[in-house]
Amino acid sequence: MSDETTQKAQIGVTGLAVMGRNLARNIARHGYVTAVHNRTDAKTKALVEEFGHEGTFVPGYTAQEFVDSLESPRTIVIMVKAGAPTDAVIDELAPLLSEGDILVDGGNAHFLDTRRREAALREKGIHFAGVGVSGGEEGALLGPSIMPGGSEHAYAKLGPILADIAVSVDGTPCSTHVGPDGAGHFVKMVHNGIEYADMQLIAEAYDLLRHGLGRTPKQLAEVFTSWNSGDLESFLIEITARVLEKDDPTQEGVALVDVILDEAEQKGTGRWTVQTALDLGTPVSGIAEAVFARALSGHAEQRGAAQGVLPGPGAGAEGTGGFVAEADADAFVDDVRAALYASKVVAYAQGFDMIRAGSLEYGWGVDPGAMATIWRGGCIIRAKFLDRIKDAYAKNPELPSLLLDPYFADAVTRGQEAWRRVVVHSVTAGIPAPGFASALAYYDGLRRERSSAALVQGLRDLFGAHTYKRTDREGSFHVQWSSDGTEVRS
Numbered sequence: 001m002s003d004e005t006t007q008k009a010q011i012g013v014t015g016l017a018v019m020g021r022n023l024a025r026n027i028a029r030h031g032y033v034t035a036v037h038n039r040t041d042a043k044t045k046a047l048v049e050e051f052g053h054e055g056t057f058v059p060g061y062t063a064q065e066f067v068d069s070l071e072s073p074r075t076i077v078i079m080v081k082a083g084a085p086t087d088a089v090i091d092e093l094a095p096l097l098s099e100g101d102i103l104v105d106g107g108n109a110h111f112l113d114t115r116r117r118e119a120a121l122r123e124k125g126i127h128f129a130g131v132g133v134s135g136g137e138e139g140a141l142l143g144p145s146i147m148p149g150g151s152e153h154a155y156a157k158l159g160p161i162l163a164d165i166a167v168s169v170d171g172t173p174c175s176t177h178v179g180p181d182g183a184g185h186f187v188k189m190v191h192n193g194i195e196y197a198d199m200q201l202i203a204e205a206y207d208l209l210r211h212g213l214g215r216t217p218k219q220l221a222e223v224f225t226s227w228n229s230g231d232l233e234s235f236l237i238e239i240t241a242r243v244l245e246k247d248d249p250t251q252e253g254v255a256l257v258d259v260i261l262d263e264a265e266q267k268g269t270g271r272w273t274v275q276t277a278l279d280l281g282t283p284v285s286g287i288a289e290a291v292f293a294r295a296l297s298g299h300a301e302q303r304g305a306a307q308g309v310l311p312g313p314g315a316g317a318e319g320t321g322g323f324v325a326e327a328d329a330d331a332f333v334d335d336v337r338a339a340l341y342a343s344k345v346v347a348y349a350q351g352f353d354m355i356r357a358g359s360l361e362y363g364w365g366v367d368p369g370a371m372a373t374i375w376r377g378g379c380i381i382r383a384k385f386l387d388r389i390k391d392a393y394a395k396n397p398e399l400p401s402l403l404l405d406p407y408f409a410d411a412v413t414r415g416q417e418a419w420r421r422v423v424v425h426s427v428t429a430g431i432p433a434p435g436f437a438s439a440l441a442y443y444d445g446l447r448r449e450r451s452s453a454a455l456v457q458g459l460r461d462l463f464g465a466h467t468y469k470r471t472d473r474e475g476s477f478h479v480q481w482s483s484d485g486t487e488v489r490s
């Protein structure tokens, strides 16, 4: 039922593209009178016409009409393109709002934009909450995972609504207060970074099996389906099988994956994660490899120019299936599964490290276990093993790295021989697997008692007198390289 006359709306949504429209429907389906608005009227009209029967919608065709249709204090969710469009919507709405109103940005905003907007709107007495929403079109309708940031005051009103519309796992809603100002969007950004890493690892596993074994996409769909009932059980593995088994709808007998252009696009959240990680000094190498792999895939001209010029490793090159003997095929599939799981654990460990680093830097007090809890359902990276991550932080909230939790330490250690064989195979066969290789390098870097950084420090001291610390004495030291070679305390 839609109501265009007297009833005041309890909450409004502006921006009715795929996400906003479905979020508004989800909210209305939960019994909230929902005001709806979009820059172009057609989307507002279409929503009310097509889905008006699902709840009580109050359409607004101007910003003023939309704002006036809401009960005070108002709660408005903005669901538009991140960046300048979000600022444009805020600039249009803010003068029409009153002190105490709550403005929510549910888009994929950069957390620094959210901090800026929150501070500016706070001056006007408006509560601004940056809220991460994950789950895509379907999740927005049926129950996303929600990462709300913003003040406690805003959350007191917003929290119950978000808990209603979020998906629940084991009776717990996948929504919890992440922290003040940009905390929600920061965590959503890292979520997306992990999403990039996870997809890159899955794509590498596919590539190795496809070109190392010469399996067809349909055969590999079966492999991924079987993996989806073990440790790897997750939404991304499930949909990998769906994509691989799909035929090109326009040609019989051709796999869809074989006609999709092999240039991965990106809207920016993965890149932001890596840029931010560089500033925080957090080595999210899995996410970085995923962003760079997408970038390389997009350099079509360079890739085209390299064809026939840069040779691979010789006979049995990719596509021939010549690198793994058929007798070893099952073992190779098991190895790739183990390598995928170990690399995935590393990617999540790095993501959780970054959340901790961001939380410390900005004083947010983010609880990593609570993030694992709300990622168990609704979002793109939902996976069985998030239960394990939740348990790991419940046992030890100060866990220095997820890899040091006994369960994960054991899982990665058990998989390491297979992991190493797969990385060796990728190098030998000339099938790039930067995600697997960098995850393994991170694991080895973490576990080694002494790192090669000692030499780096020595070099820095020699060419720039940058000094070094010693293992056996406190203080900073410098060798007088260009004079008598003695060491001085600096």
Ligand SMILES: NC(=O)C1=CN([C@@H]2O[C@H](COP(=O)(O)OP(=O)(O)OC[C@H]3O[C@@H](n4cnc5c(N)ncnc54)[C@H](OP(=O)(O)O)[C@@H]3O)[C@@H](O)[C@H]2O)C=CC1
Pocket (backbone or CB within 6 Å): 014, 015, 016, 017, 018, 019, 020, 038, 039, 040, 043, 079, 080, 081, 082, 084, 085, 086, 088, 089, 106, 107, 108, 109, 133, 134, 135, 136, 137
């Ligand atoms: N798609 C997804 O799977 C996910 C998206 N998100 C985020 O949610 C938000 C919405 O995403 P999605 O639904 O895909 O839509 P888009 O990101 O494609 O944004 C389209 C919406 O933005 C509006 N818009 C664009 N520019 C302006 C402007 N200058 N002023 C006012 N409105 C403007 C459009 O209005 P109009 O119709 O008039 O053009 C339309 O309502 C984005 O921030 C996105 O990053 C988050 C999770 C998942």
Ligand SMILES: O=C(CO)[C@H](O)[C@H](O)COP(=O)(O)O
Pocket (backbone or CB within 6 Å): 108, 133, 134, 135, 136, 192, 265, 266, 267, 268, 269, 270, 380
């Ligand atoms: O936010 C999301 C899920 O939570 C989107 O799926 C994500 O924005 C997709 O990113 P990209 O287009 O960069 O791959």
